[in-house]
Amino acid sequence: MLILGIETSCDETAAAVVEDGVRCLSSSLATSRELHEKTGGIVPEVAARKQVESIVPVIEDCLEKAGKTLQEMDAIAVTVGPGLIGSLVVGVAAAKALSLAAQKPVIPVNHLVGHIYGNWVDASDLPEFPAVVLIVSGGHTDLVLMRGHGDLKYLGGTLDDAAGEAFDKVARLLGIKKYLGGAELSRVASRCKENKLAAKLPRPMIDDKTFDFSFSGLKTAVKRVVDTGDFDLESIACEFEQAIADVLVSKTIRAAKIHGVKSILLGGGVAANKVLRERFETASKEIGAKLHIPPINLCTDNAIYIASAAYFNQMKKSLGEIVENPSLGIMD
Ligand code: KG4
Ligand code: ZN
Numbered sequence: 001m002l003i004l005g006i007e008t009s010c011d012e013t014a015a016a017v018v019e020d021g022v023r024c025l026s027s028s029l030a031t032s033r034e035l036h037e038k039t040g041g042i043v044p045e046v047a048a049r050k051q052v053e054s055i056v057p058v059i060e061d062c063l064e065k066a067g068k069t070l071q072e073m074d075a076i077a078v079t080v081g082p083g084l085i086g087s088l089v090v091g092v093a094a095a096k097a098l099s100l101a102a103q104k105p106v107i108p109v110n111h112l113v114g115h116i117y118g119n120w121v122d123a124s125d126l127p128e129f130p131a132v133v134l135i136v137s138g139g140h141t142d143l144v145l146m147r148g149h150g151d152l153k154y155l156g157g158t159l160d161d162a163a164g165e166a167f168d169k170v171a172r173l174l175g176i177k178k179y180l181g182g183a184e185l186s187r188v189a190s191r192c193k194e195n196k197l198a199a200k201l202p203r204p205m206i207d208d209k210t211f212d213f214s215f216s217g218l219k220t221a222v223k224r225v226v227d228t229g230d231f232d233l234e235s236i237a238c239e240f241e242q243a244i245a246d247v248l249v250s251k252t253i254r255a256a257k258i259h260g261v262k263s264i265l266l267g268g269g270v271a272a273n274k275v276l277r278e279r280f281e282t283a284s285k286e287i288g289a290k291l292h293i294p295p296i297n298l299c300t301d302n303a304i305y306i307a308s309a310a311y312f313n314q315m316k317k318s319l320g321e322i323v324e325n326p327s328l329g330i331m332d
Contacts, residue, residue: 003308
């Protein structure tokens with residue numbers, strides 16, 4: 001089964017062709033990131049206008065690279081939320097237009113569920129259930145118990161800033177980068193030879209019994225250090241990264257133990273973080289759970305995992321049912 005995926009929830013315009021949910025035939029992506037770098041934050045109107053320009057060329061390019069036509073697609077999958085409304089509308093309108101023209105069903109996909117399926121595409125081994133999933137992106141930090149495709153139970157999530165948001169705000173605070181500086185902050189941290197601030201920052205809610213997170217206090221704690229004007233940049237970046245990793249790993253592993261899962265899955269842009277990946281490798285081995293982390297290009301936003309999520313979730317429903325009831329409301 002061939003699915004054309006479309007993703008426009010934030011500053012990317014992406015399309016991909018995926019076969020049977022696991023083989024990526026092609027992927028195309030345009031981003032308006034450089035425009036938002038100038039303003040130091042995303043301007044929704046600017047993002048949506050750029051997506052209006054990019055959506056048709058991106059879809060054409062991805063079909064051409066796959067060597068397929070629209071008529072050969074079995075369905076069109078599109079992100080319906082969460083995301084910026086003006087941006088989502090561009091993708092959804094394109095999907096509906098293609099659906100109407102080619103008489104193909106549209107499969108609506110939740111962006112966060114999409115992130116999970118980066119673990120199914122071109123993977124050497126597929127995740128086994130039950131699994132605990134940590135979705136860590138710019139807008140979300142969620143722990144989910146996954147008992148099967150379409151069988152997701154929300155365990156907890158952030159009460160304030162998402163992990164990626166905290167990375168970005170701290171990167172800005174430290175003068176590393178104005179917009180989406182998570183990866184750059186991590187690069188600065190990796191140059192740290194000796195963490196002169198070891199254990200100086202809080203690990204918020206690490207001992208709390210719930211599976212909720214809070215990262216805004218951590219950001220404030222960094223600001224207090226910065227305000228003294230006397231700090232080592234590499235040490236503070238390293239200590240911040242360690243604090244985030246400590247909390248994310250500790251809570252995920254506790255959830256994995258309580259639910260006796262076979263697998264631990266990561267998804268979302270922050271899952272590209274090297275320290276987090278290494279810490280999860282060690283911690284998962286210790287409890288005998290198999291760790292799955294998507295390759296970097298499948299951690300950050302793209303349309304490949306949207307097509308994959310659509311495949312695995314529509315298998316539980318018929319395409320006719322999806323057309324009748326266009327909601328993959330599979331977060332309970
Ligand atoms: O999933 P994503 O591409 O977009 C959302 O759906 O939000 O995630 C983007 C987030 C940004 O906050 C970005 O700074 C962060 O992921 N990120 C990283 C790294 N690469 C991307 N954070 C820490 N370390 C990285 N290597
Ligand atoms: Zn995302």
